[in-house]
Amino acid sequence: MTGSIPTIDLSLLESPEGHAAASRDVLHAMEHVGFLAIKNIPGYDERRLLEAAKWFFDSPLEDKLKIGKRRFNPKQPNIYKGYFPCQPAANESKTTSYKEGLDIGIDVPAELQHQLPPWPLKHLYEPNLLPQADTPESVAFSKTLSDHLAVVQRASHAIMSVLAVGLGLPSDYFLPLFEPLPLSTLRLIHYPYRPPAAADTSAEAAATEGEPVLHCSEHTDSGFLTILATFDFKGLQILTGDGRWVDVPPRPDVLVVNIGDTLAKLSGGRFKATRHRVVDLRQERYSVPFFYEPRYDVDISKPFTHRPLQAEGEASPKSHGGSPPRTLLAVPRMSDHLLAHPQKTPPFPHLPSEWYGVWLLGKIKEFVEYGDVLETVETESDGSCELPPAAMMADA
Numbered sequence: 001m002t003g004s005i006p007t008i009d010l011s012l013l014e015s016p017e018g019h020a021a022a023s024r025d026v027l028h029a030m031e032h033v034g035f036l037a038i039k040n041i042p043g044y045d046e047r048r049l050l051e052a053a054k055w056f057f058d059s060p061l062e063d064k065l066k067i068g069k070r071r072f073n074p075k076q077p078n079i080y081k082g083y084f085p086c087q088p089a090a091n092e093s094k095t096t097s098y099k100e101g102l103d104i105g106i107d108v109p110a111e112l113q114h115q116l117p118p119w120p121l122k123h124l125y126e127p128n129l130l131p132q133a134d135t136p137e138s139v140a141f142s143k144t145l146s147d148h149l150a151v152v153q154r155a156s157h158a159i160m161s162v163l164a165v166g167l168g169l170p171s172d173y174f175l176p177l178f179e180p181l182p183l184s185t186l187r188l189i190h191y192p193y194r195p196p197a198a199a200d201t202s203a204e205a206a207a208t209e210g211e212p213v214l215h216c217s218e219h220t221d222s223g224f225l226t227i228l229a230t231f232d233f234k235g236l237q238i239l240t241g242d243g244r245w246v247d248v249p250p251r252p253d254v255l256v257v258n259i260g261d262t263l264a265k266l267s268g269g270r271f272k273a274t275r276h277r278v279v280d281l282r283q284e285r286y287s288v289p290f291f292y293e294p295r296y297d298v299d300i301s302k303p304f305t306h307r308p309l310q311a312e313g314e315a316s317p318k319s320h321g322g323s324p325p326r327t328l329l330a331v332p333r334m335s336d337h338l339l340a341h342p343q344k345t346p347p348f349p350h351l352p353s354e355w356y357g358v359w360l361l362g363k364i365k366e367f368v369e370y371g372d373v374l375e376t377v378e379t380e381s382d383g384s385c386e387l388p389p390a391a392m393m394a395d396a
C-alpha cells in the first residue's frame with residue numbers, strides 16, 4: 001500500500017526538468033494523499049541520528065530530567081522545549097501517548113532577541129535545553145541534532161520551493177512566512193517496550209474493542225510540513241480517504257513527509273493534513289519528527305486565496321520566475337487587517353487570535369506532553385499586554 005505514497009528524489013531538483021517533474025508529483029501527493037517520502041536527502045545520516053537518539057534515551061532518567069521541562073523539573077524555567085518522560089496513564093481520555101521525548105527548536109540569535117513576541121508566545125521561543133557539554137558524547141549528541149536540524153530545514157525549504165513552483169509562484173514565495181523566527185521543532189522520540197500487562201488502561205481498553213494497542217493516538221500535525229525519520233521501525237499508519245488504516249513501511253535513508261493543519265488550512269483545503277497514528281508492535285521504537293512551522297505572527301485565519309490556488313488541469317508554469325497570479329499574492333502575514341480588527345475571542349485577549357502562535361498554544365493542549373502548557377501560562381503573573389515591536393508588524 002505504500003505504493004500510494006509517492007517518493008520524491010531530491011537529487012532531481014538540481015535540473016529544471018527534474019524540478020518541474022517533482023513539482024507535479026509533490027502537488028499530486030499533497031492533494032490526494034497528504035503524505036510523501038523523500039530520498040537522496042543531502043547530508044542525512046540515518047545511522048548517526050539513531051545512535052544519538054539511543055545514546056540520549058539510554059542515559060539515566062535523572063540525567064534526562066536535568067534538561068526536563070518545568071513540569072518535570074521545577075528547577076528548569078522552560079515549559080515548551082526540553083525533555084519529557086513517558087507518562088503511561090497521564091491521560092484519562094482515549095488518547096494514548098506512550099513515549100518520552102526531547103524537543104528542540106531554533107536558538108534565537110542575540111540580535112533577534114528584541115523581535116521575540118510578548119507573553120505567552122515568548123515561551124515558544126525558549127532557549128534549547130541540551131545535555132551538559134562536559135563529555136565528548138554529549139558534544140557529539142548536540143552536534144548531531146544541530147546537523148540534522150539543518151538537513152531537515154533545507155529539505156523543508158526544498159519541498160516548499162517545489163510546491164511554490166508547482167503553484168506558479170516564485171520558488172522562494174513561502175520563505176517570508178518562516179523567517180526570521182520560525183517556530184519549528186525537532187523532536188526525538190523513544191517509545192519504550194511495553195509488556196502487555198504494563199500497558200496503560202486506555203490503550204488496553206481500546207485494544208479489547210478490536211483496535212490495536214497504540215503508541216500514539218491518531219492525530220494531525222499542526223504546522224506546515226512534518227519531516228519524519230522512522231529508521232527501520234514499523235508502526236506508522238495513515239488513514240485513507242475510505243477510512244482504512246494502512247502501514248507506512250520504513251525504507252532505508254528515506255524520510256516521510258506529511259502536511260500539517262496550517263498548510264491544509266491555508267491551501268483552502270486543497271492539500272490534505274492526513275490523520276496518522278503509531279501502532280505498538282510490542283517493541284521499542286525510535287522516531288525523529290521535524291515540525292516545520294511558520295513565524296508566530298503569520299495570519300492563519302484565511303486561505304492563501306479565496307479560490308482554489310490552481311484548478312486541476314490548469315497549465316503548470318514552466319519556469320521558476322515570472323509574476324505570480326494576482327489572487328495568490330494575499331500571503332497571510334501580520335497585516336493591517338489584523339491591526340484594524342483586533343481578535344474577538346480569548347484565551348489571550350491582548351494578542352490577535354489569527355496568529356499561528358496563538359492557535360498553536362491552544363492546539364497543543366490536546367497532547368499529553370503539552371497538556372499543562374496553557375494552564376501554566378494562564379497562572380503566570382506576567383500578563384503584560386505589549387504588542388510586538390513594530391519591525392514584526394510590517395510585512396516581511
Ligand SMILES: O=C(O)CCC(=O)C(=O)O
Nearest residue numbers: 189221230236278287289
Ligand atoms: O513516531 C512516528 O512515527 C510518528 C510520530 C508522529 O506522528 C508525531 O510525533 O506527530
Ligand SMILES: [Fe+2]
Nearest residue numbers: 219220221276
Ligand atoms: Fe504526527
